[in-house]
Amino acid sequence: MSDRTLIDAEKRRQPSPVRPRQGADPVRSDLGRLTVQCADRPGIVAAVSQFLTDHGANIVESDQATTDPVDGQFFLRMTFHRPGLQAHLDDMTKNFTKALVEKFEVTEWSLRDASTPKRVAIMVSKYDHCLLDLLWRARRGELPVDIGLVISNHADLASEVRTFGVPFVHMPVTRDTKPEAEARQLQLLQGNFDLVVLARYMQILSADFLASVGCPVINIHHSFLPPFAGAGPYERAKERGVKLIGATAHYATEDLDEGPIIEQDVVRVRHSDNIAALKRRGADVERLVLSRAVLWHCEDRVLRQGNSTVVFS
Amino acid sequence: MSDRTLIDAEKRRQPSPVRPRQGADPVRSDLGRLTVQCADRPGIVAAVSQFLTDHGANIVESDQATTDPVDGQFFLRMTFHRPGLQAHLDDMTKNFTKALVEKFEVTEWSLRDASTPKRVAIMVSKYDHCLLDLLWRARRGELPVDIGLVISNHADLASEVRTFGVPFVHMPVTRDTKPEAEARQLQLLQGNFDLVVLARYMQILSADFLASVGCPVINIHHSFLPPFAGAGPYERAKERGVKLIGATAHYATEDLDEGPIIEQDVVRVRHSDNIAALKRRGADVERLVLSRAVLWHCEDRVLRQGNSTVVFS
């Protein structure tokens, strides 16, 4: 039985409860979301607004940023209400391309039904705090996601994950089997998910993997960045007497821990906190920061530009 | 010599350095700011955007909020770049009224040259921390304000204020002289200022005063709101063992401390903090919160609706 079949069987047996619960945090239907990125130029906001109005949509939320009033980069996120949106989405997409993409040299854009949850896969090793927080928030309806798969290089968290009705696939990785393991991971992920979340996955993903997976990958880094370099960052931090412990969620890129930052936060520590306490407090920040990053990404609030981000949070 | 003459004389003698310094935090010229409030309805963003485009303006920042997608209240703040803005501002104002105000039943709106600092008067009693922070930030160019007058019911802070080149007028207030004192204060304030800031002014202003002063009044409340009621709030807080001390900046209204909140913040306290320490920490929060509220107000980031605010910070 292939992994794919396993998942399908698992899904049939036990419909995943880790989807936005009906009624928990009601997502109004007929809400759409449009994001646009291009070089800033006169008339772009007016044109986009007019486009939506012409298509029967009422703008209910709008965020916009420009890196510089002159020759800057332009970022737009609009949420709109369009009765019967689902039936019109294809037409709107086609018309947007024709009417605006070329004219304003739009480099990135997306147009989505806000009520469709993003399909998310999680990769994890042994630490459970980030994983459980995501599963638990998803079940509460706090995250607009459908978590369809958890992949781990260890078997420890299997029963935990399956309690949530989510398939868990154990894929051990050693130095020798890494290429093969990544190939099998890609088989499960490609085309099936809109987002992969590394919830303390302790293996380094190859550049090939990132190039092939076909969707963004969000990582949580157990440190405020830039960090204390090298091994034992908490030990190094303790030696230096740091007063704040942090975490950073960012998009994974080929350069380890150098990807665009989505969210960071810190927590105050005291000299009476030993290494174990630093790690415990660090874990609390990690799960908060990662859950915010996933929420904002899934609500299309994070627009990426080079190695930076604009976050409309 | 009337107070007004005194101020003029003072101004002639020593040009106020408490204006945005050239070059400190450069305000690009030809930047304008438009705010709009009305019932939400389809097409409003498109219409406003089109209006600006038609008047040769490029939108460089845009914030928008809706209280509810259906039948909600709509709030918009746009910053735009228009070469030669100063010369076109009157025309734009006239045209905006004709083209949009009636059609969209706009209830509140403003159109301003962002490079013109707001004229600010400060009222204060004896505590200097909020006052000095504002004077000092204004001199550094951190606040887009022209502080033209300080009124106090005590003489203590006179030389301090005049060091900044700002006129200081001492107006004692007793129960008996209050109506008369307020009349003299209004004489100095009416028509001369865009904003009055109560920087720990310990007198209660009458409803008449607030109705007559002709501009918004911002107050700093030395507590997180709602507060411990009655006298000795820090003492009451200490008795209860509170862990956070706060401050609230709000628009002054007839109902004492019940006006729309602009900004709040808190700071953590410990059992080892005595009442004096609570007050010292409280003072730090007060001046930060007040300076943020004044900055955001002066950058037209605070839109007031009933007893609430939308703050595009």
Next chain:
Amino acid sequence: MSDRTLIDAEKRRQPSPVRPRQGADPVRSDLGRLTVQCADRPGIVAAVSQFLTDHGANIVESDQATTDPVDGQFFLRMTFHRPGLQAHLDDMTKNFTKALVEKFEVTEWSLRDASTPKRVAIMVSKYDHCLLDLLWRARRGELPVDIGLVISNHADLASEVRTFGVPFVHMPVTRDTKPEAEARQLQLLQGNFDLVVLARYMQILSADFLASVGCPVINIHHSFLPPFAGAGPYERAKERGVKLIGATAHYATEDLDEGPIIEQDVVRVRHSDNIAALKRRGADVERLVLSRAVLWHCEDRVLRQGNSTVVFS
């Protein structure tokens, strides 16, 4: 079968994993904890230190507070290392009473083996966020507790709780059955637990219940205190445009929400946060604040004095 039997059966069937895991956050054995409260007077620290030294103990942590250098109240918490502590604890307790309690008129004191987890019962209604956070932290070994029972007036969370190997008892409460329900609750709780945690338990406990339960009761209040009075606090807060949402953990007393505060925290909110978002952010603060309060209480860091607390965190 009585409730008590039920619990015993449950426990036999499935040993609770919700105890500090071996090795997770290692509690060094032979560590003891002493807390002392009395009127401040010369020599008390020296006498207590000498007492511990005389009993072969090395002080490894010490916190002390005095409300006032003259005629104040004195609070002490000491952690000490004593090889073979378990065997000496009774003797030390006896000797402490003889040597110090009378001489220094000690009003409150405790002497405990720090490696013995506190026995905790949780009462909950329908909201799961505080409950799950406690169960999950206990399983991770982040809380030095043995969670032995969950009582709820609703059946919703039964399977969730039992997944953690913790007994769940459903006890519906109506206006008419409340006295009887409290009597049955007391039957389960009295003598069996060192702490009761109200993790969003929506019933008001009677003064009789609190007087009879025989251990401290910690409550989480879904608001920064003092709160907006009356019904719909989040709605009231939204109307006023508050910028921070808070939560307060306190000891439950007869006066609803007026007990001594253990911990408070806040989170910043924006005008774009609707009521649902306020509640979601509020829930995040609630579980953090409650878990800190439980941790500190169980580590004997919270000393209560009248309606206030000294927290050695």
Next chain:
Amino acid sequence: MSDRTLIDAEKRRQPSPVRPRQGADPVRSDLGRLTVQCADRPGIVAAVSQFLTDHGANIVESDQATTDPVDGQFFLRMTFHRPGLQAHLDDMTKNFTKALVEKFEVTEWSLRDASTPKRVAIMVSKYDHCLLDLLWRARRGELPVDIGLVISNHADLASEVRTFGVPFVHMPVTRDTKPEAEARQLQLLQGNFDLVVLARYMQILSADFLASVGCPVINIHHSFLPPFAGAGPYERAKERGVKLIGATAHYATEDLDEGPIIEQDVVRVRHSDNIAALKRRGADVERLVLSRAVLWHCEDRVLRQGNSTVVFS
């Protein structure tokens, strides 16, 4: 006229108001402070407590830390009340040496009259925010310091400083004159001050200077540490899309920005903050962090151990 004479003349002419004001934050007289550092060993707390009791002192505050219960390093800070302290301080100092220093192999200790403010000199370049904050807090009585001298390599802030009644000495520094300038600085500082504060002093002090100045030197670093390496840290941070801006106060050591950390803090930033806004927000954090570090140092709350610190705040 030498610099020294200049200062004396200046002082005679205008008595510095930058000393703790009478009554502002009342320092109770007869309060003493004792700090002790040594290898942890049984009986040390008891012995110190007994010592104080034997000398007629009542301990009113006590903080203690141990890096490890077994073979760790021990840190103690005690505040005590001793009627007529001033007259007994010499005796207590002599007796402490005899009774405890050798017996417990105490490596660092201090015994001081808490009501004697520390003599502080400030070094600054052109940015005024940290300098003014210190001068202003000192005048308000928020810092237990006597600021006796400001040295700057630029003349810009002279009148500002002298307004506070504090001598200002302008000492230009070029690459060629640096050794000579440092020699003249040392002439002013050696033996005259208990603390030197670098309030955004942009020259690097030589190892010789730090070894010769004869008192601790506190520096404020305009970044959360470790920082973005190299030039233009705010620009680098902006490129990476960081979400928090920080500052770090630490003791200056030969290794630039590598000294023991006293305090750190951060402030949240948004994509809409341009470089100027990042710097403005950074300045707010810098002055808060530096003022806390100076306060805690001057209240003997910072105990230094190798490259780390224990801060009893």
